[in-house]
Amino acid sequence: MTVTAPAGFEAAGIAAGIKRTGALDLALIVNRGPRVHAAAVFTSNRAKANPILWSEQVIRDGVVSAIVLNSGGANCFTGPEGFQVTHRTAEAAASALGIAAGDVLVCSTGLIGDQLDGEVLEEGVLSAAARLTADGGADAARAIMTTDSKPKTVVVEGDGWRIGGIAKGAGMLAPGLATMLVVLTTDADLPSGALDAALREATRVSFDRLDSDGCMSTNDQVTLMASGASGVVPELDAFTAALVDACADLARQLQADAEGASHDIAIEVRGAVTEDDAVEVARSVARNNLFKAAIFGNDPNWGRVLAAIGTTTAPFDPYLVDVSMNGVRVCHAGRPDRPRDQVDLTPRATHVLIELHAGDASATVLTNDLTHDYVHENSAYAS
Amino acid sequence: MTVTAPAGFEAAGIAAGIKRTGALDLALIVNRGPRVHAAAVFTSNRAKANPILWSEQVIRDGVVSAIVLNSGGANCFTGPEGFQVTHRTAEAAASALGIAAGDVLVCSTGLIGDQLDGEVLEEGVLSAAARLTADGGADAARAIMTTDSKPKTVVVEGDGWRIGGIAKGAGMLAPGLATMLVVLTTDADLPSGALDAALREATRVSFDRLDSDGCMSTNDQVTLMASGASGVVPELDAFTAALVDACADLARQLQADAEGASHDIAIEVRGAVTEDDAVEVARSVARNNLFKAAIFGNDPNWGRVLAAIGTTTAPFDPYLVDVSMNGVRVCHAGRPDRPRDQVDLTPRATHVLIELHAGDASATVLTNDLTHDYVHENSAYAS
Incomplete structure (x- = not known):
């Protein structure tokens, strides 16, 4: 169930044709509300990929209705054309879902310096939007994998609410600057400021303390989206504690799947x-x-x-x-x-x-x- | 000729029995004057080996008559007993040479946490002192090798004076925390303050810019000793330039012999x-x-x-x-x-x-x- 375990979320993971292997390579996760609150943290690397540059703007108002993630290419150091591909990806999702492009986050992972095909991305997003389901989280978890040997997922039960999550990568350990991408969802009802505080505390003691090979990616992004569909407003401390558990669990899964590691x-x-x-x-x-x-x-x-x-x-x-x-x-x-x-x-x-x-x-x-x-x-x- | 290329220096390199292989493992380099001026720079690691703790005190007055270097053991994290071994090494050299122990630098390289045998060191120093010659620099260069595949040496000709040098290791690249040890000698006539300024400038642009694997040793030491035997007082700028050349040459030799490297x-x-x-x-x-x-x-x-x-x-x-x-x-x-x-x-x-x-x-x-x-x-x- 992963990111679709909390109420209010739908997801899809498809093979859009970005990867030559035909493997799943594009994930779409949609927050059906009633709330569309969100928070995100980004790589502190000054060399930021185009989807990071885009998403940093999108998150400013704390409102996010959907997130598109692709594997098969980092879209980093690809110039204005690369930024246009990111923009086109968000516009495609907005058009298919009847939302604003400015409420669509985009994440990419793969090799730096390769141009993505905007048409392939656009068609992929439209196809994914047509296949959204309330149990699509598992496919989404597979679609963001690069050299991961298995998908990473988590569900944490709160008191009347849930947190779900997916992750890929392990810091910068995977080859080609493969990236740590994490999407967390919850049906708890919290405003974006509270989500931001909880997310920063949770990442500080989990992903920020996973240092597989000391290398920092250009594409890292951890996103938290809240639908409020449970109707429950949890205490922030209790929510933060559950979010810490979810992030720590995913961090251990990333460590356990770190490429080439034997310890x-x-x-x-x-x-x-x-x-x-x-x-x-x-x-x-x-x-x-x-x-x-x-x-x-x-x-x-x-x-x-x-x-x-x-x-x-x-x-x-x-x-x-x-x-x-x-x-x-x-x-x-x-x-x-x-x-x-x-x-x-x-x-x-x-x-x-x-x-x-x-x-x-x-x-x-x-x-x-x-x-x-x-x-x-x-x-x-x-x- | 290496460190014995400049006038006023004698050296020896012997097999003292520290290494079980019977390879050369102890070097003694003596400055016969008329000047016994010196300068040294040490590892900035706060975890300092016993010979570093000793040598930092010896160099304070800028007067050094001899330096003892051993391979086969770093004498680091070996407690007060380890410091006593360093002290005993310096006393042995002082006794054999008729100088003060406080004018004897000591350097060690090898595995951390193993205790050196003070008696073996003492006998080795006495044996080396009996074999000092004006062409012993080559043996000294071999005696400080650990996993080095070849000795590193340099001679730079000044205007009526010379600089000679030996080196071992490559940053912390070699296994067992193998150390960068460098001894430079000159027959130029310069006071210790000038030597110190020249040495800091030379190491800044040479050894400090050799970063083979980012690991910092507990035992790194670069020493410069001046005999004044040429009778020439060079311009400091000219001397510094020559010292930069000598250090850059040794740094390239360390890089070229870095363990396991193919580029x-x-x-x-x-x-x-x-x-x-x-x-x-x-x-x-x-x-x-x-x-x-x-x-x-x-x-x-x-x-x-x-x-x-x-x-x-x-x-x-x-x-x-x-x-x-x-x-x-x-x-x-x-x-x-x-x-x-x-x-x-x-x-x-x-x-x-x-x-x-x-x-x-x-x-x-x-x-x-x-x-x-x-x-x-x-x-x-x-x-």
């Missing part, structure tokens, strides 16, 4: 002065190629952890730090502790605990290891 | 507002795994270049940027230009030119590609 690594930092410090420390490890290659080799190389966190500005004394891997403390107060051969790194799930002993704040960043398959898939894609 | 990539940024901006932009590309994997695959994926530079804070418009690879402009004003199949990326030497059209400053950062061999060597080392 899902949770880097937990405790004892930081602030939560931002904890994130900075965890992220420095998540982005360290030497550490990530060591985990691939099942090597509990804690020296690489300490060398990574030594590059941060977070306040702590490197010579007070403890490091544990999968429950075995291999470094205590900046010195060797239990023998590294006691650490079993053969499971895919890997837990690295870094205790800074500087304060009370903590955070966890999710990442993957650096593997032969990562290099292979990211060197062979476009050539 | 030596020069990322040149032109048209930046400031030189710092140009470095930031170039470094963002040098640290982008997707770009580095693409180059390994001989794929001129300019979209990954633009996605990388979009994450910087340097002032420029991504949609005015030109990107050329090996002389072929594949992106003009943020749009596709010449076909990517016109780019030949089969040569090891790779040139990426990024024209920002925002100002007049430029800079080049050197890096390597991300290869299967990099992953293999960095995942298999310590296990």
Whole structure:
């Protein structure tokens, strides 16, 4: 059911012919109301794809009736022609649905620098609009896949309302700058300002802490649409908590499907002065190629952890730090502790605990290891 | 001749038994004067190895008579016992040479978290001191190698004076946190303040712009020692220029020997507002795994270049940027230009030119590609 699990939403996923393989490549998700409130967050990359430039304008009034997503091409660095394709896509949806183009978000994912065919997109949108159903969420989830091996979906039950979601990609880990696209829907009745606050909090502690390979896409977009069809106005805290659950679930699915990865690594930092410090420390490890290659080799190389966190500005004394891997403390107060051969790194799930002993704040960043398959898939894609 | 090319220096490189293989593993370089002036720069990693902690104190007065370097162990995160080993190493050199321990620098390289044997170090230093010769520089260059496939050396001729140098490692690219260690010698007669200024300028535009894998070592040290034995006091500008040449030459040798690399990539940024901006932009590309994997695959994926530079804070418009690879402009004003199949990326030497059209400053950062061999060597080392 995914994005069509909450009342008020219809969706379709079709093969529009953008991908040469004939696979599903275009999704349309429509909010039938009675409310058409929405919020969205976008990539912070200054190199923004055309659909991002378009969608940033659409979301300004907090009103969104539909979203079109295509795989098979990122429509980034494609100039004014590329922007026209995005515009034409939104106009097609507006025409088919009897709504304003300015209430249609557009997302694209695929290779940068390739021009999309506007006619193919337009015909695809019209075709998708004719196939909208209240159980089309599963097809929509498949249609946004690029190198994903499986669709990512989530449903969270609230008290009289629901949140549904679909996602694709894993940060910038997938080849060709494949993108993280997420669409969340809810039949809760909340205004766009509340949706925006909840979405920013949820993405801050979920997708923003998934750092598979440190690369930031030009096309990332996370969208939340609310129909109000449940007639229930939830407490914002309860809604935010459910949205956090939904986003965290999708983030774990993205991590688990990260291309070429053989380990899902949770880097937990405790004892930081602030939560931002904890994130900075965890992220420095998540982005360290030497550490990530060591985990691939099942090597509990804690020296690489300490060398990574030594590059941060977070306040702590490197010579007070403890490091544990999968429950075995291999470094205590900046010195060797239990023998590294006691650490079993053969499971895919890997837990690295870094205790800074500087304060009370903590955070966890999710990442993957650096593997032969990562290099292979990211060197062979476009050539 | 290397570090013994300038007058006033003797060196030795021996097998002290630190490495189990019996390879050369300890170098001693002595400045016989008449001057014993020196300068040094150290890793900016807050997780500093014991020899760094020691050497930072030694260099404070600008007086250095000798430097001991060992491979086979980084002596980092080894606690007070590790610091005592460093101290004992310096005392051994002082005793053998009749100088003060406070005038002896120590450098170590190898795996983090392993304790060095102080007795082995002490005996090694005494043995090396007995074998000092005026042509021992070549052995010293070999004795500091870890996973280097060849020694790195340089000699630059000044006007009546010389600079000699040795180096090992490549940033943090080599496995086990292998370190960049550099020793430069000169028989020019310059005070330590002038040496310090020249060294900081030279490292700023050479080693600091070699970013093989974005990882920062706990043990990096670049040392410059001046004997004054030529009797010539050069102009500081001329000396600095020669030192830049020496450091740039060694940096290129480090890049060319980077582990597992199949491409030596020069990322040149032109048209930046400031030189710092140009470095930031170039470094963002040098640290982008997707770009580095693409180059390994001989794929001129300019979209990954633009996605990388979009994450910087340097002032420029991504949609005015030109990107050329090996002389072929594949992106003009943020749009596709010449076909990517016109780019030949089969040569090891790779040139990426990024024209920002925002100002007049430029800079080049050197890096390597991300290869299967990099992953293999960095995942298999310590296990």
